[in-house]
Amino acid sequence: MNKDNLFKDGISLTPPDLIRYEHTLKDLIQEFLPFESYSLYFPKPAKGQFRAELSFSYNEEEGELLLPLRLRGRGLCYFIARGVKLSSPDTTPPYLEALATCSLEKILLYKTSITDKLTGMATREYFMTKLVKELDLIQNCMMPAPGGCKDPGIPTFSGSVGVVVLDLDNFQRINDRYGYSIGDDIISNVASYISDAVFESVICARIFDDKYAFLIPDGRPKVCARLAEELRALVESRPVEDPVTGDILKITASAGFANYPQSLSGPHFKRSAEEQSRILMRKAAKAVATAKDSGRNCVFAYSDILKRGGKVLEILPLQRLALSIGHSVDAREGGRFLVWSPDYQSGTQVNLTEDERISGSYPTMYKAEIVVIEVQDEIAFAEILHLSDPAWPVTEGDRLTMLDEKDSFFDTQAGPESSTAPQRDIVTGLYNYKEFIGRYSRKRQNMDKFSVAVLRLAANPAEQGGNFQKLTDAQVQKVASRAESFFDESCMGGRYSLNSLIYFFPHEESDSVMEKILRLVRECLADFDIDLAAGVASFPFLNYRRSEILDNCRKGLDHSLMMERPMVAQFDSVSLNISADRLYVDGDIYGAIEEFRLALLADSDNILARNSLGICYAQVGKPEKARKQFEHVLEITPKNIMALYNLGWACQMLGNRDRAREAYEKCLELEPENVFSLVRLGVLAEQDLGLDEAEKYYLKAAELKGGDSLTMRHLARLAYARKDVNKAREYLHLALNANHNDAHAMNLLAQLYLESGEDPQIAEVLARQSAALKPSRNEFWETLADTLDVQGKKDEAKKVRSRI
Template sequence: MPPAARRPLSFQDLIRFQELVKPPLRKALGCARIDLLPPPGPGEPNQELLHNALQNGRAVLDLGGGRLLIPLLDGARPLGLLAAHGVSEAQLPDAVRPFLAALVETSLTLVRSRLAAQRDALTGLGNEAALDEALTSAAARLTQAPPTGRLALDGEGQGEGLTLVAIRAQGLAGWQERHGRNLSDQVLGELARLIGEAAPQALVTARVGQTFFMLLPGSVQAARRAAEALQRSASKLRLEGARRDPWPVSLSLGASHLGHRGAGPACDTAALLKLRAGRALLAAERTGQEELLFFQEIAEKAGQVQEVMPLDRVLINLGRMHGLTEGDRLAVREPGSPPQVSKAEVAVSKLGAEESLAEVVSLASPASPLRPGDVLRRLPPQDASAEEPGHRQSLSLPGGEVAVTLEQATGALERRSLMAVYAALCAAGEPLAAVVLGVEDLESVAEVTGRLGAEALLAGLTEAARESFGPAALLGRYSPEALAALLPGVEAEQAAQAAGATLDKMREQGGRPVRAGVAAHPRQGFTVEQTLYDAAKALVHAGFLEPYSVVACDAVSLNISGDAAYGQGRLAEAVAEYEKALLLKADENNVLNSLGVCHGRLGQMEQAAECFRRAREVAPQDYMAHYNLGLALLRLGRRDEARTCLERGLELEPEHADTLFQLGCLAQERGRTNQALNYLQRAAARADCKKAVHCRLGLSLAAAGQGAQAEAAFKEALKHNPRDAAALSGLAGLYLEREANLDIALSLARRAMQQEPGAVQHPLTAGRILLKLGRARQALDLIDDALERHPRERRLQELAELAQEAAQA
């Protein structure tokens, strides 16, 4: 690993610190817009001026584009270019050009200085300052999503966001103690290299002490894949100490994930991501897990008994910060035993922030007492009538007498008691309103002000709710960050007014923003048991609105809930939510669209098409309804109808990349090459185009005889997906036509055959290349194998005859 000070600059460095590079030139040239461009690749068309600027190291005026191209060089190595728009030739006398070069070098020196200040000297990765800056910047870019999604039937990138992964080598401290700092530094350097290779897409990689961090864009699944790649690479390292005793490298990995939208101010969101990743790492180390452990999985995968105490009590390593609530039940088993074999069951009796006390509810055998290190697994909630640990009070309710426990911090019902009260009220079947009041990002409050500060905030919310809702209200802890109010005999409008009064009191007090969700029974088509949960869904809906918003559960709330279930792959649950939303508003086109997408993903394409038709009738100007209906009809084989829908969608949104892509594919199928090229080139020019567009574009360009452009398109396709069989085979075919790079062409065709062994095009291409190379016997063997799978394929039969003749010649 080269020392940090000598690490060469990269284009990514310029992107990261572009505000150090652009302003001096913007001021010197008096222009409002300066773009940062990457160096053009070899052979890219229409890039002559960019190449000239980089090769000569001098600014070039692009008269046609109305811009000045300023090269950015690290020594003689091109980094990129600045394109300053609106610069005239009169501004560039000969004396100005050396001044521009000096200004650029000064800007690059500033970038190098900033990098040196934020780089770890040992590994070349970022230091803690770089990590914090990258976290805050990434969190600031997370945008508030619209309250209702616009799902596409072929949508990509569900569940995108940010994942921060914390990594530590197990046993490194002991290795350093035995063999000294030099060898442990070698380990850290090797790990830094492996992390960079496993996660080239990382927004930042950093080292803080013996802990590494990588910030990854994208989904949870993408982070798991990167972690698995890193574990595989690390397991192959075999480092030897001074006495040649080998040390197999094993990693512990913890992570925290944030979806598409932030949780409050960017600095708080960044601190929360970092805090949770660290907690997940500690939990993974404590339990010896080698797979990536996410913060939200700690309660299910990393719970342990810390200490066995008198009077059948145990101290456990889980608390409110891990999503635990008072009364939660946990199964206890010995380490290494099957998950279904439990030795005891415990229930949380005193909830702490990170540790809790639990009481033994049942013990399988007195001969197998609980021991420190026993593994915990959270159990699903019991029936509300189940016995509850702790001090009891009794409430007389319409549904009967209920024993309850009050929280010490707030005086409200703890979670399990709240659910027991709720069950009793539901059993009575009388009118009921429920309000859920949520404090925005309470966990970061606990991090800044401590547990007492967070509890004081909740206590203040409870007191404000008591004043607003009145003495008949039953208040209890719904979740670690939310309070619930159960209001027997109250209607939705009255409950919303009281919730608004509570939020007004909290606004006057200042502090964290609070929001509220409201639902009430009776509602046509809904049971009383859904009321509290629908209030919680309304609270999620309120989270998309301004602070101190009150939302009564409506079709939008249920649409958001359905979208959340859809994003997590729970399609049947999403369908149920969308159908309930339609009970509240039958003509909600976003809900109809989302329901159609779910049916499509479940393979129920006729139902999907019907939903999209209804969405189109409700909102005929919504291009997404036309697009999704077109896709459903395509999958039903009704191509003419599909093309009509897609064309109408394109009229409404002329630059929708996915519509252009689908129309381009349809034009390809019909042999209309020029039309396909028009659609696909327009789609490829869009930043949000499907990655598959490049392969399709390459096929059309090749059919049009534009070999150089087709080659560039195939290479772009392989950059995004190295396993794209059609692009591999298409590029091989281009090389064959040019009779150039035939060995490379054969390798590409064989890789295509490996990816799609059942496709006929790939052995055809490989066979022709083998014939061109004079290897007729190999070509004949390959074609004979393909004929066994495709005995009636005429093209293979003709190629087999040619190969037979060549082999006999």
């Protein structure tokens, strides 16, 4: 709930609301009062007063009118209109004030419609609307760079957003035992103190009964994890006493979060912002469900579900298991997991003497290693590769921990071939997965060169109707039969999963294997109408170990699924590009750098990889290395706009403004409507050529599509430098209307409110938001400290300055 509400028993407008809805208010007032320019003024209350006394004022000579904005008898602020001509200044004021109040009532009505009455939070509908808008803005304001990279020096949207969902645990039991009235009180109270705990920029909503959601601008995974844990701990720390029975009710909550774009995968990005918002919410809800399934009162990230949130659902014949992970959490065939029992996670205590006691907890003991052989939407099926102890079987409810193949227990036990009969797949006659991996691990150990290929049915047979497994088996059998007709006898094949096959080619290089796989894919399409995708990887390749080739093959398969027919990809520089882009989107910039460097080792002319590597270098504070990469790209493709712009950015970071200006001007020669280059030239002109020259660039950029959101803050800065405070304020409000997360605009607006002697609480709200959005900017914290000083909050201001 808002602490500044004017009325405790209902929804009302606050000063921050007036700033938020300022443009709506301006349009409503302009319907009955023509004016040339305007501003809001929040007078500082007199000493001992809660609100300043407001009175109508009109200066006919200067055409300036101070219109009090009152709601239900309480003064909020002045609407200052300039360029006003009143024909009847003596009789008009009461009517203007009444019409202004009607405008406020309209805004209040809208606020009421988007506010949950019980909690004072936003409604689910409003939350989803804001989430859709956030995703839409991010999509429209991405810089032209791989992985969605953008120029952090330009006030576009952050390119990231987080959604945290908090769900009270076992809350229905409280309703059933103590009544819905106390349940509502708890929901309301929890909403109140968790809303107070988050930053102003976070949108808080009640999305269902006892479930809350939080939309976090620039919400990267670490930020969301920290907020989710703080809210969970806050709920746990506030027990509730039942006034009737005196019972103390301990309230706990489970939290989950998902991030955009990190939690979405390739096909999701082709959908609309509306679809993506629902996918993101579903993923956050999946994380909450996993938290509850893992014992409640904990936090789960969507990205952690696959790593440590799965469990065994059912024990099947032939050492197979049904698992709680599927395509919905990005599970893949071939993924390996360790199985452990949650029953052995408790502690133990031993009394040495009457006064001395020692305690400890059992280390995690793994029962088995398993491999995923089939993945469906919500579940997967796996095969047991290795049991730690045959007397300790896997049971329903056992938990899963994801395992890197290089750490596999199964692989390290590869020894001489067993004398027992090999285990074969009934449908294809090829080795089953476990048998294939065991033989492959042994045979590759001392081999100088070899290749591996994985083939997958590109179309889902289930879409054709009928029995899914029967159709899949029939198609896989045809593929295996055709492969056997022209693959060498030395080639070893296996059933990799329900819809895929794997082949090992000893002593063969990738080019000859690629020819065979391409022939197989084409023949299966022509003769059987079976569409296949295939990935091929070989050893030796760069500095990869033999044990890493199968993973490279899977990356090649991912690459192939993004291609046109024939969908066959050899693991190469492009595959590494795709893998690096995924690391970049996940926030692992250093991991992306390593993959991009490997891509360039494989192909030094890979322009996309080199440009992306330069972007990564710039983002980790190595502009000189970035500059060299962009210059290398331009040696190969002199008209590469992306590289030209990024070169200008790197030179600007290095302080070489002349070289930066030259790069941006070349961008404009190739693309005259390149908004970002115009803004950058405006910034350089502001530093070297003067305000008038900078204004030309900004105004030109503002006329182009998407330019208004990029230029308003810069134009406000120019107006501020020219001492035109009213124009600066107007531009800043336009900037925030275009991008409500523009921290720089918020900070400058807070300074304007502070310098004008208005209510410093308004400046404080804006300063807090800007500092929350950009905590690394020391000047934002200084502005916040100044607003606290003015209000006499010296101790709090001192704490804020200690962060600088």
